[in-house]
Amino acid sequence: MARQIKGSAKAGNTLIAWVIGFVIFFPILWTILMSFHGEGDAIKSPLPMLASPWTFDSYGEVQARSNYSLHFFNSVVISLGSTVLALIIAIPAAWAMAFVPGRRTKDLLMWMLSTKMMPAVGVLIPMYLGFKALGLLDTLTGLVMLMTLANLPLVVWMLYTYFKEIPGEILEACRMDGASLRSEITHILVPLAVPGIASTLLLNVILAWNEAFWTLQLTSSKAAPLTQFIASYSSPEGLFYAKLSAASTMAIAPILILGWFSQKQLVRGLTFGAVK
Amino acid sequence: MTKTLRALLGAAAFFGLTGLATAETQITVATVNNGDMIRMQGLMDDFYAKHPDIKVNWVTLEENVLRQKVTTDISTKGGQFDVLTIGMYETPIWAKLGWLVPLKDLPASYDVDDLLPAMRSGLSVDGTLFAAPFYGESSMVMYRTDLMEKAGLKMPKEPKWDDIKAAAAAMTDKTKEQYGICLRGKAGWGENMGFIDTLANSFGASLFDMKWKPTFGGQAWKDTLAFYLDLMDKFGPPGASSNGFNENLALFQQGHCGMWIDATVAASFVADPKSSTVAGKVGFALAPDKGLGKKANWLWAWALAIPAGSQKVDAAKTFIDWATNKDYLNLVASKEGWANVPPGTRKSLYANPKYISVPFAQLTLDSINAADPTKPTVDPVPYVGIQFAAIPEWQGIGTAVGQQFSAALAGTTSPKDALANAQQIATDAMTKAGYIK
């Protein structure tokens, strides 16, 4: 029985939501707008800037100056690669912890999270020396491995949370029907968990995409991702806002597009109420 | 999808580990992202035409990040880079540590004697050059000619600090968001301390005495800080304590500053009609002094060096020679005009009538020549460096002291406490590092 939503309530919701959304989005909107102007115009106050000539110049300078496609490729490999790897390792673990919890499960979860507590700056030199010894400096392999491990705790946690939302009765029911463990996971669990997995995937890809410490310190030219692309634009002497805006827009755009298309997945209703 | 991804990953890993085997030598060059370096990257066709067997991989980063990466790599012998862009601060330190290859066998056409003496001495140890300068700067006064005229004042070629104060007073109208003087206030050894150190030098102060004891508790520093704070409180823009070069540049370009004392390279930005609203109304003067014999101008160079342990020293030397010799300067001039030639490195550049006619070229030369990094202060000191002390500990000390002064400017610390804290911090650090016995 669907609840009737009055037209005026919907309009009211829409208005409030759009205003709040706009306020939150404003800094980014401004960055995108700035990227279509020249350096001198970009820093003017809002109305004068919008009135000044629009141009693709900044994008042109950015494109001419750096190797966007190489950095883009590296970012994709590192973010997607590390997240997928982490998911492969984490899904079984999160399943086990969610449905077969032991006495130690909570402690285990906390310990996993605690591996992320070391500030990266403190451990930079030991890591650098280690990477150098293993020949992993400036390689995609090294970075993928590092990001997988760095985000693994997070992936486990998020999957655990989503798996916990799935009522155990469903699994009981199919177990009593004689389903094997494997089919339990693939035929029942995964479809129910897809929104959770998708949201975990998206969030971790973003975290890896934006990770700006290890990706800068452990790469130089061949494996450098978009974070280095952006870092090369903030200059202490000489204005750079328009170019930085252009570079940032070029770096955010793929993620925004990814987010746009995966929205439905992210918030698709889990119709638990209908599972009887 | 997973299969394709795995294949992609595998391919990426393979290429990452083995690299593409070719007959050419690949060198990795680490550089800052300032305009001249960017221009160099755009002119690489010339290099490749002359040296087709060398390929250059560029790593371009912001100055602070670059310094961190390069220092981390060179000190752990990471071997990531073949050519480094370093400054006058690192060069003496790293050369003494044996981390840099001495630039001794450069071709004769390089003409080491053509380098400006201040540049050469700042980048050499015991007479050997360790880094080849491709860009040099000092600091000077930039002022609004129209506002000075309105106030009925004239800026002398070599002003004194009292002249500056009077001019700032006359050009300030806070109701119109017009501030007599804009100066650096953002905390950092290369930020506000870069300027304040030169101010202190001109006031007769120094960073350390001959026994390596910091001198922030002395009268000269008290006068320096009092003058700086007074000037900024009365005639400076709000929020100055987080303003660095770029923020002041933006302010000046939009007409909010009557004067700005900063790097000579700023001159080209403020006079550029494409981005500056006051382009035709800017005058230049040498950095001021207090009559004690030292002007408040600094000296800085970006230079190319080769880390010891690089496997490709010859290719690296070839590249460095190409990037910093006279032919390169002519190349830039022919492609982008004389005003865009990297300034501040060679005598021959300034002897060239086509270059010296560029506005502020003469003043840049005069500023650089007036700076002597081996004798930066009125009284003798044990360190080299004008706006810094070329010791490894300075980065930390300078930044911590800069934070104190920035807090004093923001009003959250009293000048007395700021100086006392600065003295404490510096003394602790120097004792811990073993300079003070």
Next chain:
Amino acid sequence: MATQQSRLAARLMVAPSVILLFIWMIVPLVATVWFSFRNYNLLNPNLTGWAGFNNYYYFLTDPNFLTAIWHTLAVVVGVLIVTVVGGILLALMLDRPMWGQGIVRIMVIAPFFVMPTVSGLIWKNLLMNPVNGMFAHMAKGLGLQPYDFLNQAPLTSIIVIVAWAWLPFSTLIFLTSLQSLDGEQQEAAEMDGAGSLSRFIHLTIPHLTRAITVVILIQTIFLLSVFAEIAVTTNGGPGTASTTLTYLVYVQALLNYDVGGGTAGGMVAVILANIVAFFVMRMIGKNLDA
């Protein structure tokens, strides 16, 4: 429900994660502890040998140490409050029917996509700058004096910037959790006469407890090591007004190039972070099982 077979299977499935994370944790940890007990400064090769507890001593007696801890806690708590409360409200808002839901969702989530350094620069120069910033223009338009955010209220400004970046994360988790809210239960309660506020407090919030717990735990971990935004906006200043523990470690490790001191600082930060996590876990950990 858990049989012997499934218990064993469960252990095997958890094993890879545990083993990998263990190696990932133990190797750098051992190296860090090792370095923290040695004199090792990158720029001073004469400084070698065993340092004992010197590095720890210098770090712990640094005059800024206690204030740094205080600042770190302020940032964490401040951002948590904004993101949890704000996240729930935003999730509720996004859950309602409206036109253009997809676009509003992307607008709300977008801040999370921006690199921390870039968002720091945007906030500092475009919004908070007291001469050229958006807020300054707005204040002048209203006839007020522009407020110098980053100098007068540095810590609060940092909290705002970081909260803006993390709000999408909490919103997303709450939104996904809200999707599994039992609509029938809500309707039954409504028919029984419960008002929307009472339904919110007694039905919605309890349902969200696990999500809230996860958000708090995960964000605490990340917020304890916030760095980029501070480095780009205030550099820990003015003075040391926005220096956090991570920034203090950075000063040691990458400004002074003191590896011994930096690793000691890192260890101190880890120990303190574990203490914080322990207490947080104590307070809300039971919600994980619900």
